[in-house]
Amino acid sequence: MAKVNVPIAKTFGWLGANGTEAAVPGDRRTEKVRLQAGETRTVVLETGKESWDWEAVLEEGALLRLIQLTGDGGENVNTVRVTCGEQARFEWYRVILGGGPVYDQCTAELAGDGSSFTAEIGYRLSGENLLDMNVEAIHLGRRTKSAISASGVMSGESRKILRGTIDLRKGCKGSEGNEMEEVLLLDPRVRNRSVPVILCAEEDVVGNHGASIGRLDEGISYYLQTRGMTPEEVERMMARARLEAVIRKIPEEAVRNRLLETEEKDA
Amino acid sequence: MTDEKTQVQDVDRAFYDFRDEERDSCRIDGLTGEIVEQISGEKGDPDWMREFRLKCLEIFNRTEMPDWGPSIEGLDMDHIATYVRPSAQRMNTRWEDVPEDIRNTFDRLGIPKAERASLAGVGAQYDSELVYHNIREDVARTGVVYTDLESALHGEYGEMIRTHFMKLVPPTDHKFAALHGAVWSGGSFVYVPAGVKVEIPLQSYFRLNAAGAGQFEHTLIIVEEGASLHFIEGCSAPKYNVANLHAGCVELYVGRNATLRYSTIENWSRNMYNLNTKRALVEEGGKVEWISGSFGSHVSYLYPMSILNGRGARSEFTGVTFAGKGQNLDTGCKVVHSAPETSSYVNTRSISKDGGVSTFRSAVVVNPKAENSKSAVSCQSLMVDDISRSDTIPAMDVQTSRADIGHEARIGRISDEAVFYLMSRGVSEEEARALIVSGFAENVSKELPLEYAVEMNNLIRIEMKGAIG
Numbered sequence: 001m002a003k004v005n006v007p008i009a010k011t012f013g014w015l016g017a018n019g020t021e022a023a024v025p026g027d028r029r030t031e032k033v034r035l036q037a038g039e040t041r042t043v044v045l046e047t048g049k050e051s052w053d054w055e056a057v058l059e060e061g062a063l064l065r066l067i068q069l070t071g072d073g074g075e076n077v078n079t080v081r082v083t084c085g086e087q088a089r090f091e092w093y094r095v096i097l098g099g100g101p102v103y104d105q106c107t108a109e110l111a112g113d114g115s116s117f118t119a120e121i122g123y124r125l126s127g128e129n130l131l132d133m134n135v136e137a138i139h140l141g142r143r144t145k146s147a148i149s150a151s152g153v154m155s156g157e158s159r160k161i162l163r164g165t166i167d168l169r170k171g172c173k174g175s176e177g178n179e180m181e182e183v184l185l186l187d188p189r190v191r192n193r194s195v196p197v198i199l200c201a202e203e204d205v206v207g208n209h210g211a212s213i214g215r216l217d218e219g220i221s222y223y224l225q226t227r228g229m230t231p232e233e234v235e236r237m238m239a240r241a242r243l244e245a246v247i248r249k250i251p252e253e254a255v256r257n258r259l260l261e262t263e264e265k266d267a
Numbered sequence: 268m269t270d271e272k273t274q275v276q277d278v279d280r281a282f283y284d285f286r287d288e289e290r291d292s293c294r295i296d297g298l299t300g301e302i303v304e305q306i307s308g309e310k311g312d313p314d315w316m317r318e319f320r321l322k323c324l325e326i327f328n329r330t331e332m333p334d335w336g337p338s339i340e341g342l343d344m345d346h347i348a349t350y351v352r353p354s355a356q357r358m359n360t361r362w363e364d365v366p367e368d369i370r371n372t373f374d375r376l377g378i379p380k381a382e383r384a385s386l387a388g389v390g391a392q393y394d395s396e397l398v399y400h401n402i403r404e405d406v407a408r409t410g411v412v413y414t415d416l417e418s419a420l421h422g423e424y425g426e427m428i429r430t431h432f433m434k435l436v437p438p439t440d441h442k443f444a445a446l447h448g449a450v451w452s453g454g455s456f457v458y459v460p461a462g463v464k465v466e467i468p469l470q471s472y473f474r475l476n477a478a479g480a481g482q483f484e485h486t487l488i489i490v491e492e493g494a495s496l497h498f499i500e501g502c503s504a505p506k507y508n509v510a511n512l513h514a515g516c517v518e519l520y521v522g523r524n525a526t527l528r529y530s531t532i533e534n535w536s537r538n539m540y541n542l543n544t545k546r547a548l549v550e551e552g553g554k555v556e557w558i559s560g561s562f563g564s565h566v567s568y569l570y571p572m573s574i575l576n577g578r579g580a581r582s583e584f585t586g587v588t589f590a591g592k593g594q595n596l597d598t599g600c601k602v603v604h605s606a607p608e609t610s611s612y613v614n615t616r617s618i619s620k621d622g623g624v625s626t627f628r629s630a631v632v633v634n635p636k637a638e639n640s641k642s643a644v645s646c647q648s649l650m651v652d653d654i655s656r657s658d659t660i661p662a663m664d665v666q667t668s669r670a671d672i673g674h675e676a677r678i679g680r681i682s683d684e685a686v687f688y689l690m691s692r693g694v695s696e697e698e699a700r701a702l703i704v705s706g707f708a709e710n711v712s713k714e715l716p717l718e719y720a721v722e723m724n725n726l727i728r729i730e731m732k733g734a735i736g
Contacts, residue, residue, distance in 0.1 A: 010335035011662045012570075012601075012630055018335065154668075168678075170653070185668030188635065195662045200678045203653035207678040213663060214671040 004077055004103050005134035007163045009197050017161055017195050020132050022103045024077045025051050035062035035088075042252055045080075048073030048099050054080045058088035060112065065251050067093045070102055071262065077103040086112030086141070093250050095243075095259060096123040097266075101130035108137050110144035110172075121150040122246025124239065124266075125158035125190075134163045139172040139205070148179040151246055153239040155186040165197040168205045175202070179209035184216065184242055186235055293352040294477065297345050300324060303449050306350045310417060310452065315429065323438040323448030330442040337566045337595040337624070342540045347512050348480040349450040351394040360401050369393050372474060386499075388413045390471040392484055395452040406465060412458040413469055416485055419456040428456065431487060435518040435546045435574075443514045443542040443568075447483050451516065454484035457498065461491040461522070468497040468530075468716065473515070475502075475535075481512035488519045488527065495526040499719070503534045503563070510565070511539045519547035521555050523577065528556040532719055534726065535563035537593055542568050551577030551606070558714045559586040561598050562726050570628060572601040575609035575637075586615040587711040587723075590623030590655070591730055599628040599646075599661075604637035604670070613644040614710050619655035620730070626658040631672065638669040648678040649707055651700070651731075701731035 006019035028051040035041055035058045042065040045052060049072075058064055064082060076099075082090045090108050108117035117137050125131055137146030148164050166177030179196050198207040216238055224234045240263060247263065250256045293309065295302055303324050307317040332339065353369060362370065373391050374380075388402035390413070397415040406413075412424065420428050438448040455471050475482045490496050502513070513535060521527045527547070535541055541564040547555040557571045573582035584600040602611040617625040627646045648657040659676045681703050689699035705712070705727050712720040 009658060009660050011628065011660050013333065013335055015630055015632075015662050015664055017662060017664075173653075183665075185665065185670075188638070188667045188669055190666075190668055192665045193663065194665075194674075195660070196674070196676070197661075198648075198659045198676060198678050200648065200650060200657045200659075201653075201655075203650045203655075203680050205650075205678070205680070207659075207676075209659075209674070209676050211663065211674040212672070213665050213674075215668050 005105050005132055005163065007134055007195065007197065008136060008165050008167055009199055011195050015193065017163060017193055020103065020161070022077055022132075023075065028053050028077070031055070035059060035064055037061055041065070042067065044069070044252065044255055047076050047078045051076040052078045054078070056082045058082065058084045058090060060086045061088060063089045063091070065091045065093070067250055067252055067255055069255070069259075070096045070099045072099045074099070075101045078105065080106040081109070082107070083109040084112055084115035084117065087114045088112055089115065090117045091251075092117070092119045094119065094121045095247060096125070096131055097259075097262060098124065098126065098129055102132065104133045106135045108146065109140065110138060110146065111140045113141040114143050115141055116145040118146070119148040120246050120249050121148070121152070122243050123152040123160070124243055125152065125154045125160060126156040127158065128156065129158040131160045133161065136165045136167060137177055138167045138169065139175045139177060140169050142172060143174040144172055145175065146177045150181045151242045152182070153184045153186065153242055154190040154192060157187070157189045159191045161193040161195070163195045163197070164209070165199065166207050166209070168198070168200045168202050168207055170201045172202050173204045176206045177208070181211040182242070183213045184239060185214060186239065293350065294348050295350040296348045298324070298349055298446070298450070302349060306450055306452065309350065309352065313420065313425070316420070319433070320449050323445045326438045327442060327445035327449055330445055332442055333568070336568050336597045337626070339540055339542070339566060341510050342512060343510070346479060347510070348477060349483070350452055351477045351480045352396050353393045353398065353476070360399070362399065362401070365399050369398055372476070373399070373472065386470050387465055387467040388469040390415065390455045392453045392471065392473045392482070394475060394477050394480060395482065397453045397455070400455070402469070409463045410460040411463060411465055412456065414456055416454045416456045416487060424456065424458060427458070427489070428487065431489065431518065431520060432485070433516070433518070435520070435548055436516050436544050440544065444516065444544050447485070447514045447516045447544070450481070451483045451485045454486050454515070457488040457496065459490045459494040459496050462493045464495045465497070468499050470499040470501065473500070473502040475511055475513065479509040479511065481514060484515045486515070486517040490521050490525040490527045492522040493524045494522065497528040497530070499716070500529070500531045501534075503536070509538065511536070513539055513541045513543060513564075515543045517543070517545040519555060521547055521549045521553040523550045524552040525550075526554045526556070528558065530558040530715060530719070532560045532723060533563055537563065537565050539564040540566050545569070545571040546574065547572070547582070548574045548576055549580040549582060552579045553577065554581040554583070557582070557584045557586070557600065558711060559584070559598070560711055560723050561586070561588040561596055562730070564596065565594060567596040567598055569598045570601050572603070573611065574603045574605060575611065576605050578606050579608045580606060581609065582611045584613045584615070585710050585714050587708040588615070588617040588625045588627070589727065589730055590617070590619045590625035592621035592623060595624040597626040597628055601630045602632070602642065604633045604640040604642065606636060607638045608640060609637055610641045613646070615646045616708050616710060617646070617648045617657060618651060618704055618707065619648070619657045620651035622654045624656040626660060629661045630664070631662070632664045633666055633670045633672060635666045638667060640670045642672045644674045646676045647707070649704065650678065650680050651704070697731070701728050704731055
């Protein structure tokens, strides 16, 4: 057992969110890549049946699209670490459709001026699924941008922790970090923990975060029921809409279609 | 120096920095079983309290320091006076009977003046002991009790205190709660009987005069069914070069359909470690409102907690924290929703300047029982320069789907456009920035009685003076 997903800044100890004890597999796959200046690359990483330590360095103006998927499989413990040079862009698409327990750490180091990080996270948890995430955007260069967006649906007795940190370090003048989380809870037995952190040591910066956690909006649900849908159908449709909004952003068509088909089948 | 509290020239906070010659009649340094027994003896504790103190010391010794907040390495418990009895022999109910030097201190802070003008009762603590307590006769006639906790312990409310004392904040809660339990001294007891609405506020003022000392007052307030109360707490101390410690404890019991507003303007000197614990238990239909202004101390750990224990219980927390040079203020709040249809609202502002560090830290917990509960948290931080630091560390733990939880936070700077606009209307840059910061903190100042809002705005003006360049 080892402590994983330890955040940069800790919250109150009794919440149990300052890192998690997990059985880290010894046979984790590792990969280190380097994108040349101006290069664009799309990588699809399946982290369901195996765990990954994945690292990348992006040179000036490079664009990395990392699509990380978990659909089934057992426990996996993954780390992704990407360092961005000047004007480099890192796009992370993370979709979890069951499986796990999943322990995910993703760190984007925005070292070069004008570099950016966007995270699009979508998950559907049911049964006894566990999702434990720690996402960090470290702003070092000037005019760097981060946008972490997570949208998920929880049912059954599933559990989730999302720690998201926007770390605006000294010197990152003109930078902006945004974080948004929406969680739809469909079963009274779920447990959702969210720790959206902004750390700020610079004046000329902006940091925002917002979170909305709860059940389906009663107004919407009522309206759809008056149009002939059953409450179950409404729930299913709204849950699907949340996930599809993330899936449709995935830039690789084959992956996108495969996930949409899976969604359709499950629904 | 003038005695006028609102002087903007008091840039160095000299207003609070005067100190009296220490003429303590008793001073106890350090923390051992013998010392705890000695304090207990000084206080004439009942047996259960003496045993409780010793149990707390044991818990203190085996509890680890917190590993998540600002550093408290500068605090050496072996060199903190755990008990300082001032020259006052006993608690007084007539202002004239308070020894002259202590009276002068509180006169300079404007306490008796405020009592005459706008309060239903006043308590004044000096170092480890309450030196004055008074309540207006018409308020006392309604059955309201406002007295020092220690004499109440021996009187007709002794049993009530025994069943409530450190039940909300058990000594096992954290290391400094255990310390408080071992060496607590002074503080107030307020009891508002069912149905009584106290229209004007009660106030306690805490002054720590002795160098290298700790203040460990305990405030216990019980507001029964349908009653209401506004309680104000103020704190200050002169500046010393050695660390002082404040590890007080506030326990609030808010009955069914009762309302309690608890306002604090904290302005400890900047050698103070303020490790205070505040907690409220709110029953069905009741409401607790926290108004909190944190301006002083070197290091603060302060997170008033509301436990919403009955159906429809509510809490509101409105806070402002201003961290200047040499300050690391870790403030925020905690809310536990433990019953259906409970609601909480948190609205805070923090400002950092001159190398100060302010951290907003919160936790909203929604238990499985808290169906149909709602919570909204909004926190905003303002960075005035690039040598300071402002962190926001909120947490939400939602254990039922039948709840609506919202959270928003924003960190930013003073808008150049707003400063430019004000300057184009003839306001100096310094004034413009002070005005914008005061406006930023308005969420708190508009909730305070007028005199306190004026004091808070003056504190902001003092802090903002010289903030340019």
